[in-house]
Amino acid sequence: MIRNDKILIIGSVAVDCIETPFGKRAAVLGGSATFSSVSASFFNRNTGIVAVIGDDFPAAYRAVFKKRGIDIRGLRVIPGGKTFRWSGNYTGDMNSPVTLYTHLNVFKDFKPSIPEGERDAAFVFLANIDPDLQGMVLRQIKNPSLVVCDTMNYWIANKPRALKKLLKRIDIFLLNEGEARQLSGEHNLLKAARAILAYGTSSVVIKKGEYGVLFFSKRLMFQSPAYLLEDILDPTGAGDTFAGGMLGYLSGAGRINDASIRTSLIYGTIMASFAVQDFSVDALLRLRQADIRRRFDEFVRMTKFC
């Protein structure tokens, strides 16, 4: 049984500098907790984040969370500290940016501590951080209903054991195509998924970017194309936006079963399709509820048969 509809997201809040073939933006709002919480907030007004920033973090960006009704009691400010900064350049390849710099700053010493009042969250998203820290977070949460976990190539290469140990406690594990191959040692995605399930996660989502997503559990295999777009301005945050939409939908679905999981993957797809149509969270912040439903319905028309 699902205890409540509270979503708790543990990840990064960052300031990004982004260049794509379509433009350049300096010092925009970024971070995995940012994209995923803004995305989830369209489905659930009981979404909180646990992250860390420096006191250089712009007030205007803090206001974004307020505006979206996101609980930032877990957003710790380190006096004298500097916020995590990342700079990526997508001009060579829209699918994999060249990192110009990663200044972890206050994020380097991030030891996520879940505020007492949020430890009962039923829905947890462990965004991409050190798998040891993701495990530490999980130990603080009281019996969650659904734990979704993301990772990245760096942790697969450097902390594979911690990651595999963590997977035994994960309900939905998200990773991209390349990471799935890296973690499993299998090129074929069906074999990769099977190997990853064997590590103990209840299910795995393999994100293929513009080619859609695959979902695997012991009893369900599901695949969906992505939403076709004419202009992709900035792919930063697409995966986290996907996760936020998925979790947001599931938190309101009443039950977590094959049908609601299928639909949640489509809502994740739809939210990601909005996110990449502008830099940072700009496109998400312009969204109205009706836009989401309209694009969802359009996606149904574009994919249904028989």
Next chain:
Amino acid sequence: MIRNDKILIIGSVAVDCIETPFGKRAAVLGGSATFSSVSASFFNRNTGIVAVIGDDFPAAYRAVFKKRGIDIRGLRVIPGGKTFRWSGNYTGDMNSPVTLYTHLNVFKDFKPSIPEGERDAAFVFLANIDPDLQGMVLRQIKNPSLVVCDTMNYWIANKPRALKKLLKRIDIFLLNEGEARQLSGEHNLLKAARAILAYGTSSVVIKKGEYGVLFFSKRLMFQSPAYLLEDILDPTGAGDTFAGGMLGYLSGAGRINDASIRTSLIYGTIMASFAVQDFSVDALLRLRQADIRRRFDEFVRMTKFC
């Protein structure tokens, strides 16, 4: 109104030498007319081919067409001629083979002549040949109900004007992702599709291999993922098998509308998924009708939502 259910396929019948990471086969049955007609024959026992071979063509391969009930009155044998031979190596990249040789042989002088009794075919597949010859074929067919046309990078590069002229008379134009970009000059596939529709074809199918297909007409946009496979032994002929399945299904659907087109694209996908599971047409020849329906139903379960 659809006059009859006759399918006529104009293309190549070839002898291939294939190497993939999973093995090597010398002198196997190949060619666009072969794959597409064998595929179509599972839906329609009134399928004929127009092609050319030499008198070196093995009797055992001729028997394949007989076995599948394919009309080969239009299969011309050139006395003293040699059959078209192609050799491809996929060991570097399963998506794009290295051509070791192309011996056109009798195919070089192929001037397709449609037998008098087959000029009333309602369903026509112009497999990949010189667009001038494709046009010549079309002039011989009396008022077909549906004309499907394939092409390749070579014709896009060397006969773009003939191809664009031909497109005004095409109902469904098939090409792969790279060819769509090449022909349209647009990288984005939505823009590419729009540009290709502007040349005059009523609709276009962009084949993305393991990532599925896109369909565009003025009123319908449809997309589908591919059927997930664990082992792909030989991708040769996948596109032609797709076309044959699509056309085969449509020829029996009673009417050509958005709904039957959607379903036909899925049957094309399913047939192609079988074809690549063995070399040449071997997997197709082992198929039973029930296998097709079973995989189709499985595909429905793997992709449906809400």
